[in-house]
Amino acid sequence: xxxxxxxxxxxxxxxxxxxxxxxxxxxxxxxxxxxxxxxxxxxxxxxxxxxxxxxxxxxxxxxxxxxxxxxxxxxxxxxxxxxxxxxxxxxxxxxxxxxxxxxxxxxxxxxxxxxxxxxxxxxxxxxxxxxxxxxxxxxxxxxxxxxxxxxxxxxxxxxxxxxxxxxxxxxxxxxxxxxxxxxxxxxxxxxxxxxxxxxxxxxxxxxx
Numbered sequence: 001x002x003x004x005x006x007x008x009x010x011x012x013x014x015x016x017x018x019x020x021x022x023x024x025x026x027x028x029x030x031x032x033x034x035x036x037x038x039x040x041x042x043x044x045x046x047x048x049x050x051x052x053x054x055x056x057x058x059x060x061x062x063x064x065x066x067x068x069x070x071x072x073x074x075x076x077x078x079x080x081x082x083x084x085x086x087x088x089x090x091x092x093x094x095x096x097x098x099x100x101x102x103x104x105x106x107x108x109x110x111x112x113x114x115x116x117x118x119x120x121x122x123x124x125x126x127x128x129x130x131x132x133x134x135x136x137x138x139x140x141x142x143x144x145x146x147x148x149x150x151x152x153x154x155x156x157x158x159x160x161x162x163x164x165x166x167x168x169x170x171x172x173x174x175x176x177x178x179x180x181x182x183x184x185x186x187x188x189x190x191x192x193x194x195x196x197x198x199x200x201x202x203x204x205x206x207x208x
Contacts, residue, residue, distance in 0.1 A: 005066075009071075010066055011075070011078045013065070013075070014151060017079050018078075018126065022086060022087065030046035034050070039130060041160065041166055042156070044159055044171075045167060048170045049069070049170050049174040050086035052059045056178050059116045062075035063120060064182060071117075073116070078107060078108035097156045098147070104151050108147060108151065109143070112140075114159060117134060132180075155158075
């Protein structure tokens with residue numbers, strides 16, 4: 001896939017992902033699901049189990065579809081910017097404690113995409129499933145810790161030390177599930193896009 005087509009594909013995945021997220025998770029949905037249904041502590045459960053795994057899945061899916069390193073950063077950046085623009089233009093209510101749609105939200109997700117890119121490349125020589133699981137877990141942990149250190153102190157307060165192990169476990173679990181489903185989902189989608197492996201595109205990136 002050419003660089004231009006790769007950029008367009010990654011951007012489209014991020015854009016439509018943002019529309020899906022806005023529709024599925026209106027204000028209060030994540031909080032209700034995390035604390036009233038699953039009875040998880042906070043702050044951070046929604047980031048660890050919903051937002052993080054969702055954007056990481058989009059990022060991994062984009063790199064499997066495009067076959068290009070850099071795809072997760074482009075995809076997740078597009079997601080965060082599109083989400084922020086849409087909710088602000090349409091004045092949609094969002095999760096206030098997570099500062100969804102703010103500059104901090106965009107920065108956090110772009111950071112997540114960059115970490116995803118870096119470790120996807122660094123771990124390219126290990127088995128694809130482990131590559132995806134480890135990469136997803138590291139990126140999700142970085143996103144969660146960023147929220148704990150930068151965003152939640154402004155909106156919700158510091159996380160209780162006794163809740164950290166539980167939330168980190170949830171964080172790794174959510175990311176690991178994303179890593180496991182990325183390969184079968186991408187294998188289903190690839191024939192639809194009818195992509196052919198081109199010179200310079202690693203088989204290890206696209207077809208594990």
